[in-house]
Every structure is written in C-alpha cells, then in structure tokens.
C-alpha cells in the first residue's frame with residue numbers, strides 16, 4: 001500500500017457518503033459536459049456560417065433590385081472606385097436586360113404563368129424607365145415589346161463563367177472583357193430554340209454566335225443568356241452602366257473595412273450588402289447562446305469544485321485525529337496530502353465518468369433546446385424578403401442565393417463530442433479535483449500531531 | 457541516553473499564560489523503564505509530546521544521542537518520530553479502515569522499510585505481541601481493547617525505536633488486561649533494550665518500573 005492506494009480505498013470507506021458526493025459531482029459534470037458540447041457545436045456552426053459567407057460584397061444601385069425599383073445604374077467611375085478600394089481583390093460587374101419578342105429571334109423558354117402576368121401588368125406604363133434599346137425608340141414599339149410574352153433575360157458580365165462556378169454542357173466560356181458579339185446560352189433556352197455551339201441568333205439587330213451552353217440548378221438562369229458586359233452596354237446604349245458589382249475582398253477579416261470605405265465613397269448612391277454581414281447578423285444570437293453555454297460551463301465547474309471542496313473539508317475535519325496519528329508515527333505532510341488528494345481525485349474521477357456518460361447522452365437534446373429557445377431571436381434578425389428574390393423578376397446576376405443557406409444552418413446544429421471537448425472536460429475535472437484538494441491540504445498541514453495526545 | 461534540561465512549555469490561553477511544564481530537568485539511561493505519575497492536568501502528556509517531537513518546547517533542551525530535539529526543523533521532527541520514537545496511546549489510535557497488519561505496515565512505510573519487506577516484518581512484530589492468525593487481518597473495530605493495544609505496541613516497535621513513549625497505555629483496559637500489556641512493555645524493554653517512558657495512574661504498575669517521576673503543576677518531583 002502507498003498513499004495513493006490508501007486514498008482510493010478511503011474514498012469508498014463510507015459507501016453511502018461516497019455515493020452522495022459522487023452523485024452531486026456527476027450532476028455538475030453532466031451539466032459541464034453538455035454545456036461544453038453545446039458551446040463547441042455552436043461555435044463550429046458559427047465558424048461554418050462565417051466561412052460559407054465568403055468574402056464577397058454585392059453593390060447594387062440604390063433603389064434597384066433585379067429588374068425592380070427605379071434609379072440610375074452604377075456609372076463606370078463608381079465601378080472604378082469600387083475596384084480601387086483597398087483590399088478589393090477583384091470585381092465582377094454585371095448589367096442585366098430583358099428581351100422582348102421584337103428584340104430577338106429567340107423564343108423565351110419561360111412560361112409567363114399567373115405570377116409572371118401579375119408582375120408584368122404595370123410594364124406598359126413604366127416602359128420609360130426601362131433601358132430602351134436603339135431599335136425600340138418609338139413608344140409604340142416599346143409598349144408592344146413589353147406587352148408580348150415572357151421575356152428572356154440577358155446578363156452582361158465581366159465574368160461570364162461566374163469565376164469557374166458555371167458548368168458547361170458544351171462549348172466554353174467567353175471573354176468578359178471583350179466587346180464581341182458572342183454569347184453563352186442557358187440549356188433550357190438552347191433546347192427551346194434548338195441552338196448548339198457555333199449557331200447564331202439575332203438580338204438587337206446584331207448577330208451573336210453561341211460559344212457555350214451552360215446549366216445551373218436554376219430554371220430561371222437556364223432560360224437566360226450571358227454576354228460580355230461591354231457588348232451589352234454598347235447594344236443597349238448604356239455605356240459604362242452596371243446594375244450590380246460583386247467585389248471580392250482579399251480576406252474575410254477585411255470585409256467590414258471594405259464595406260465601411262465603400263459606404264463612404266459611394267454614399268447613398270448604392271446599396272451594399274455582404275453575406276458576411278448577413279451571416280454575422282444571423283449568428284449573433286447563436287453567439288449569445290454560446291456565451292450562455294460558457295456561463296453554464298463556468299457555473300458547473302464552480303459547482304463541482306465547491307462540492308468536492310466541501311466534501312474534502314468535511315472528510316479532513318472528521319479525520320483530524322487520524323491525520324494527527326499518521327503524523328505522530330512519522331507520516332510526512334506530503335504523504336498525508338497525497339493520500340487525501342488521491343481520495344479527492346478518486347471521487348472526482350468516479351463522479352466524472354458517471355457525469356461524462358450522462359453528459360454525452362444528454363448533450364444532444366440540451367444543445368437543441370438551447371438553440372431552439374434562442375432561435376426566436378435569431379429569425380427576427382433576418383431581413384424579411386431580402387434574400388428570396390421576387391421570382392422571375394429576381395436577381396438574375398446572383399448565381400448563388402446566400403439567404404437560404406444561412407437560414408438552414410440554424411436547423412441543423414448537430415452536437416458532436418469532439419476529442420477537444422473531451423480533453424477540456426477532463427482538464428476541468430482535474431482542475432476541480434485540485435481545487436478540491438488544495439484547501440483541505442492546507443488544513444492537513446495545520447493539524448498538529450500533539451493533538452493526538454489530548455483526551456477527547 | 458536521554459537528557460532533558462530546563463524544559464518549559466507554556467500555552468497562551470484566554471485566561472493568560474499557562475505554564476504546562478515548568479523548568480523540568482532529568483536524564484534517562486538507555487533501556488531504562490521510567491514511569492510518570494501525576495494528577496490530571498499536571499503536564500504529563502505535554503512532557504511526552506515534547507520528548508516525542510510532537511511539539512516544540514518554549515525553552516530548554518532535549519538531548520537524544522547528542523542531538524537537541526528541541527531545535528529540529530518540522531521535517532526533521534517527522535523523521536525523528538518515524539525512526540527513533542514509538543508511540544503508544546491510551547485510545548490506541550489505530551487507523552480504523554486498515555487491518556492490524558496494515559497498521560503495522562504503515563509505520564514501516566514511514567520508517568523507510570522497503571515495500572517488499574514490510575509484510576514479513578509486520579507479521580513478525582504482531583507475533584511478538586501475541587496477535588496471530590486471522591486476527592492480523594481484522595480491522596481495529598473487530599478487536600478487543602487489549603488486542604488493539606497489542607497491535608499499537610507492535611506498531612510502536614516497528615522501526616526499532618530508541619524510545620517508546622506511552623501515554624496511559626492501560627488507562628482504557630481492565631486491570632488484568634492492563635497488567636498483561638504492562639508486562640509486555642516490560643519484557644520488550646528488556647529484550648530490545650528500548651527506553652520506555654510510560655505515563656500511568658496505576659501506582660502498582662509504577663512501582664514495578666525502574667524509576668518513577670511525579671509531576672505536579674508542571675514541576676518534576678522524584679517520587
């Protein structure tokens with residue numbers, strides 16, 4: 001036997017009391033573990049959301065969204081300002097237009113449907129605000145064009161392949177920097193018009209050559225056309241105009257800075273949004289839940305430490321005489337402290353194993369209920385109607401809608417027990433045991449062996 | 457050779473300073489069996505605790521083999537207790553959740569005996585004091601008072617101490633058992649040449665020792 005094995009043996013000296021101490025410890029460690037797990041899982045999700053949000057900033061002219069609203073497109077000076085802002089690595093500038101029946105020999109691949117009809121019912125009155133191509137300058141032509149069937153969207157962009165994000169069924173991408181009469185055609189539109197790579201079609205009285213056919217998972221985009229930005233600006237008589245700029249920032253840390261300086265330089269001429277900003281708003285409630293979980297961790301650890309501390313103080317006081325005897329027969333302070341630390345450690349480890357087992361089991365439901373309760377706050381933080389886009393009239397330039405993705409993140413926070421969490425839990429448990437032994441150790445050191453000679 | 461000079465121990469209590477031991481001087485030869493008598497509160501236990509380095513005197517010296525026990529550091533006091541002193545208490549003071557054998561082995565552990573030798577030596581010691589067979593594995597609660605005191609004597613003898621200090625070793629035992637325990641101590645002082653200093657109330661017992669000191673109000677009187 002040595003002090004350590006004596007301590008282990010002593011821990012179970014009184015089974016009822018040991019059981020009570022272990023039970024109390026187990027409860028606090030259950031709480032500790034589930035809070036640690038919840039915190040780690042939520043933090044993981046926060047980081048994931050922030051990472052998915054990427055480094056893109058979208059700048060649209062004030063008051064315009066997709067083809068809706070009114071106002072002036074961004075000018076080429078504004079585009080240069082954006083491009084020259086510090087930390088902006090690259091930009092994608094986009095101008096969109098819609099083709100009526102008379103603008104092209106292409107047949108639209110979209111059915112108007114009841115939604116489309118409803119959206120178009122104002123268009124005969126508002127034709128003046130729509131950028132009018134050169135061939136359609138008469139009012140009569142204009143209204144006829146608009147009253148026609150569903151329209152095909154043509155997107156002029158500096159990055160026709162969406163920086164590699166576009167997949168081609170045939171052909172290849174075009175140069176977004178050129179002014180050539182070339183086009184990428186959505187698969188649905190190509191099928192409707194029996195177009196393949198090398199074929200030509202007419203748009204605004206110009207003959208375009210099909211260079212590639214692309215598909216996305218979006219029916220609306222697959223019914224559209226992509227051409228170089230400059231080409232669209234020229235044929236629609238809108239030199240330099242763009243309706244959307246996506247700026248890519250060099251690092252996610254700089255997104256906020258870039259947004260700040262853009263807000264300064266563009267003033268109220270533009271709406272600036274970034275997925276990072278939205279993500280941050282969306283995760284702010286998750287962050288407060290994570291903070292709550294941290295309070296839980298600290299509280300549970302504190303409770304555990306106090307439980308073992310009080311238990312050990314009680315045990316040491318009760319065994320004053322025994323400690324005095326051990327010292328009288330030559331036991332060193334260190335040996336007695338080792339024995340009692342080992343006893344505290346045994347109680348903590350047994351309580352810890354029980355608590356860990358229960359904690360891992362309940363951490364899933366615990367995390368879920370934490371997040372569900374916090375989610376009421378979360379959803380109120382979102383901007384209503386902002387991300388969805390109004391159907392066929394939505395944002396034709398936005399290849400990936402950010403909103404839906406972020407919404408989803410709240411629903412699938414899975415609580416996983418990682419090695420890091422386990423290590424943290426075990427580390428905190430050891431800390432609890434050490435705190436629980438430190439004060440009793442001080443009591444032990446102060447017990448005078450002469451006391452054993454005093455009659456009780 | 458144990459030599460005590462001008463030993464004084466005072467306590468600070470609520471009613472002021474209390475002189476528990478007042479300028480006590482005496483010496484004891486190796487292997488001598490000395491008894492100390494005196495009324496309750498006369499300072500007997502205080503004297504034993506100073507001789508056993510459980511406590512440090514207010515003044516005076518305690519020379520054991522040319523070393524002044526009164527001047528030892530706390531760590532050296534512990535080592536001195538482990539190797540040179542054996543204690544026998546009125547209330548036996550065995551560790552309640554250790555068996556008789558383990559109690560003796562504990563003293564051997566503190567005395568620095570290698571782990572592998574402890575069990576054999578403990579059995580031998582228990583044999584010497586008459587605790588044998590299944591009794592060795594019993595916890596103190598399952599032993600009679602006399603048996604417990606035998607175990608505690610075995611524990612006191614464990615590290616072949618120079619001095620055994622016994623504070624009323626028979627005080628909790630009936631007179632027959634008390635006599636047996638006393639005879640055991642007496643025999644050991646002869647065979648092992650161990651100095652024994654025993655506090656007792658029993659004048660019969662005191663009469664059989666080599667010398668008897670009497671304490672009164674902390675002052676020593678040769679009886």
Ligand SMILES: Nc1ncnc2c1ncn2[C@@H]1O[C@H](COP(=O)(O)OP(=O)(O)O)[C@@H](O)[C@H]1O
Pocket residue numbers: 454467468469474475476494495496497498499500501502503
């Ligand atoms: N730790 C202490 N603090 C204060 N007074 C003490 C202490 N130990 C002993 N005394 C006092 O010293 C005196 C001698 O005590 P003690 O040596 O125990 O007497 P005895 O053992 O002869 O009965 C008593 O008056 C006792 O109350």
Ligand SMILES: [Mg+2]
Pocket residue numbers: 453455500501502623
């Ligand atoms: Mg006494």
